[in-house]
Amino acid sequence: MRDVAIIGVGVTKFGENWNDSFRSIEIEAGMKAIADANLYGSEIDGLFIGNMSAGRFINQKHIDALIADYSGMATRNVPATRVEAGGASGGVAFGQAVMAVASGLHNTVLVGGAEKMTDQDDSSINNAMDATADAEWEAGMGLTLASLYAMIARRVIYEGIATREEIASVAVNSHFHGALNPAAQFKKAVPLETVLKSSPVAEPLGMFDCAPVSDGAAAVVLCPLDEAKKHTDSYVKVASFAQGSDTLALFQRDSITSFGATVTAARKAYEWAGIRASDISVAEIHDDYSIAGILALQDLGLYKKGEAGKAFLNGETRIGEGKVAVNTSGGLKARGYPIGASGVAQIVEIAEQMRGRADKRQVKDPKYGLAQSVGGTGSAVTVSILEAV
């Protein structure tokens, strides 16, 4: 396999983009990424797209063809592939694109993710989210994704792995960084009290423990590492990518205070990159619910079990404060959570960190950064590691 590089990134504003269509945001992100890579669109020979629910939200399946069409690449019949893995859709699309370039089957690939959600009614959004849990044994019984994560939170508290305050601190951390990100949906820091006192969603989780409903798109351009310099001086090496699955339903797991898919994917990703968890200095993790952030840091090996919560609470996870800066983009909680875009947006943030272009959010001289994307309650997890060159 060939080594792969990221040579361009693009992202739209995340939030309530009521004046933009699904088509326009996806193209905006893609065109930004292509321009950032100093390419013409005609140099792209493959497209990969992560999207969860355009079929339900805008009555449009076949997003592969839609993107090829509206980017003008359909006139050259450029192959386009849409993947879906619930919340991990963007992460999986990135992985497929890396594989396409690494294999030699494609050379210069655009990978995008997009979701348009804020013009949907609540039941449509909730139905789509809950369809990433087990339809027969969970959602069909009335369980929502929020209530499943609430069960995990209760168990985490019961086992003494983290306190309620520590769990809430995951959201505080994301909002702290979101305030530094002009493209974030919520650009405001919030105190711990605000999270703890927010309206209950599924106890112990309140509204501020849950990522928002968002519109947005993100894109990156990949090419073989040894061709990157031809296009730009500012590129990033894809050090590794790994993916894991788990049972759809929580009750089938041995433990619900750890996601096996994260543990397995992280182990493979570190191995492929030839590094250890301690080499990571910036990480984007999937905090769709605050509790997921506790599990993520522990399952990724960035903190020992029982210590991730403390790190969030005492501010160690903020830029410049500890060994690894977490969710410098604002994470899903504050940057926003357009589902299919999320995994790709994480890659954009880590790539910008590796290139030293993260402005007020810049981590000092990072060598390795990591992105973790999660579908359902850890039923699919991707872990990508990027390396500064």
Next chain:
Amino acid sequence: MRDVAIIGVGVTKFGENWNDSFRSIEIEAGMKAIADANLYGSEIDGLFIGNMSAGRFINQKHIDALIADYSGMATRNVPATRVEAGGASGGVAFGQAVMAVASGLHNTVLVGGAEKMTDQDDSSINNAMDATADAEWEAGMGLTLASLYAMIARRVIYEGIATREEIASVAVNSHFHGALNPAAQFKKAVPLETVLKSSPVAEPLGMFDCAPVSDGAAAVVLCPLDEAKKHTDSYVKVASFAQGSDTLALFQRDSITSFGATVTAARKAYEWAGIRASDISVAEIHDDYSIAGILALQDLGLYKKGEAGKAFLNGETRIGEGKVAVNTSGGLKARGYPIGASGVAQIVEIAEQMRGRADKRQVKDPKYGLAQSVGGTGSAVTVSILEAV
């Protein structure tokens, strides 16, 4: 890239499988393929799944995790990836799986396709199908997929490329072969008159010009070609795979009597395999509407423009009659059309032909076989070529 082999195949009965769930049919096909490959499930290290509409049909997204879960592979966190490309979902899943093994990222991969449709009401099915056309410029205006293909048929007749009778003969050919396939939904040959006189759907197309609504699943197991012999004496080489896109909406094309995505994908597939169209002796083509069969044979270079219709009408496309046997499985029309399964089921049929296991449908000593899968009105097309070894 490494050469890739198919070492096992599995398929369920296609039809109205009211006693089976989506979960059970997918697992049935997968387990058959794994058994056929003389493997244990524990030897599989990657899963790829083609599915169009489980989110809509059974309220279950995240089919990747569902399959990993119910096949027992989630306990090992085996990576699972779901792709969707309308009618080409299965074809694209096969391509991603080939890429995974060719790249070396995976070694032994199961690729499946499934759809459970017959317990849906008509409007749910039609909405899902129409969502593979352009939601804003076609489906949103009231155009159905059938009416779009009817427009193509009208234009084909107008341009003198094929007559109404020749178009209807595509269905006659599929039914002729379906009668020889015990796993087909319709095991009955029909005369031309039956197709011509069937109830109008979108004129000139009648009910017998349209593939049925079906339940079913199909699966194949892939491994590196140089490891195939370890598992089985009866394996098939994947000679090539290629994929093309086109505009979502028909009105944006220069021509609607040819699918550019097929032309481009076929050219690449022949080139990669190092063969010419005339080397193909058996082909599975995407006859979701009869007219698509005319376009397929011409765009694949198997017949010149204006000659495919004649070949269907005079029976040249039947086993043993002409240079290439077309849709020996019964095609989408008679074998059945569980959408996400279809592209994988085509691969199963061609692989069985290459292994000499197609019973009454067996083509004599085939060297190369081809499968073409189509999404929407040619907005995504995959072409796979298999080689007997």
